[in-house]
Amino acid sequence: MIFAAGFGTRMGALTETRPKPLIEVGGRALLDRTLDLARDHGMTRIVVNAHYRAEQIEAHLAGSEVAVSVEMPDILDTGGGLRVALPLLGGGTVFTSNADNVWDGPNPFDVLADAWQPDRMDALLLTVPLSHAVGRKGDGDFAMAADGRLSRNGMRVYPGVQILKTEALADIPDRVFSLNAVWDRIAARGRLFGAHYPGRWCDVGHPEGIALAEAVLEGR
Numbered sequence: 001m002i003f004a005a006g007f008g009t010r011m012g013a014l015t016e017t018r019p020k021p022l023i024e025v026g027g028r029a030l031l032d033r034t035l036d037l038a039r040d041h042g043m044t045r046i047v048v049n050a051h052y053r054a055e056q057i058e059a060h061l062a063g064s065e066v067a068v069s070v071e072m073p074d075i076l077d078t079g080g081g082l083r084v085a086l087p088l089l090g091g092g093t094v095f096t097s098n099a100d101n102v103w104d105g106p107n108p109f110d111v112l113a114d115a116w117q118p119d120r121m122d123a124l125l126l127t128v129p130l131s132h133a134v135g136r137k138g139d140g141d142f143a144m145a146a147d148g149r150l151s152r153n154g155m156r157v158y159p160g161v162q163i164l165k166t167e168a169l170a171d172i173p174d175r176v177f178s179l180n181a182v183w184d185r186i187a188a189r190g191r192l193f194g195a196h197y198p199g200r201w202c203d204v205g206h207p208e209g210i211a212l213a214e215a216v217l218e219g220r
Contacts, residue, residue, distance in 0.1 A: 001082055001089060001096045002034055003160075005051035005075055010206045019053045021099035022060060023204070025213045030204060031057075031099045035066065041109035043095070047088045051075040079177040083169045091166055093118065096179075098160030102213035104134075105199015108161045115148075115195040116163050122191040123183060124163045127156040134202040135212045144194040150187065156194065159201040 008020030015023070021031035031048070038046055044065070050057035051071040058068050069085040076084060082096060095109055108126050116124055127150075130140045136157055143154025150156075168182050186192040202213040 001085055001094055002031065002038070002046065002048045002099050003078055003081065003096065004031055004057055004099045005049045005054075005071055005081055007052045007075075008205075012207060014207060015052075017053075019050070019056055020205075021048075022056060023210070025102060025204060025210055026217045029060070030101075031060070034097055034099050034101060037103070037107050037109055038095070038097070040107055041113070043109070045088075045090060047085050048099075049076075049081045049085055074176065076176050078179040079169060079172060079182055080175055082164075082166065082179070083172075086166060086169075089166075093163060093165050096162055096164060100204045100209075101160055102202040102204055102216055103199060104202070104216045104219075105197065108159070108197060108201075111197055112161065112163050112195055115193075117193075118165070120191065121163075121193045122165045122168055122186045122189070124193050124195055125150060125158050125183075126161045126197050127194040128159055128197045128199075128201045130155045130157055132197075132200045133157040133159065134200055134216055135206070135209045136203050137206075142194060144196075148193045148195070149190065150183075150192045150194045152187075157201070159197070159203070 004021040008015035022029050047067045049069040054070045067088045140155040141158045142150045142156045144156050171185055202216045203209055204213050
């Protein structure tokens with residue numbers, strides 16, 4: 001599941017006429033860069049959600065194997081968006097990813113798959129040290145214990161890619177909700193874990209992030 005429904009308000013004028021996932025970095029749309037990684041990992045069932053300028057996302061993906069889950073009339077946030085897309089995904093355990101990431105290192109889906117232990121995990125979040133989060137503004141998101149369990153507030157950043165057992169979504173009564181609500185419930189059961197990403201990640205959530213991401217792609 002690739003999240004592409006947001007308004008991209010931090011991008012300012014760049015998203016006045018197009019959705020953020022279609023902004024190009026290094027001559028390629030951000031959404032396509034994420035799709036490349038998913039396909040390289042061998043994924044054959046891929047869903048992209050859309051809300052803001054959804055018709056552009058649909059047109060961009062027309063003729064591909066990717067299904068589009070259009071959220072109308074309301075945007076449903078990450079948790080609500082994932083839950084409504086489950087019929088397209090088939091349920092069970094899924095990867096989810098934001099669409100505004102640029103990576104300098106191994107395929108993030110490969111890293112997660114190698115670390116996934118379903119007998120002890122309900123969610124596995126990729127994390128990078130704050131020092132390896134290029135363009136990140138603010139503090140980290142999580143602390144990671146020696147056994148890999150995550151807790152709130154620490155120096156590790158969640159770059160928007162995870163493996164999640166979608167059964168956890170059933171615990172949330174709201175229609176519109178963030179995956180943060182799901183993680184908090186999973187953490188309370190001691191089943192929220194993190195995986196270390198050994199490379200760099202660039203946040204392309206703001207205009208300055210484009211130049212930073214292109215520098216990362218060039219190895220700078």
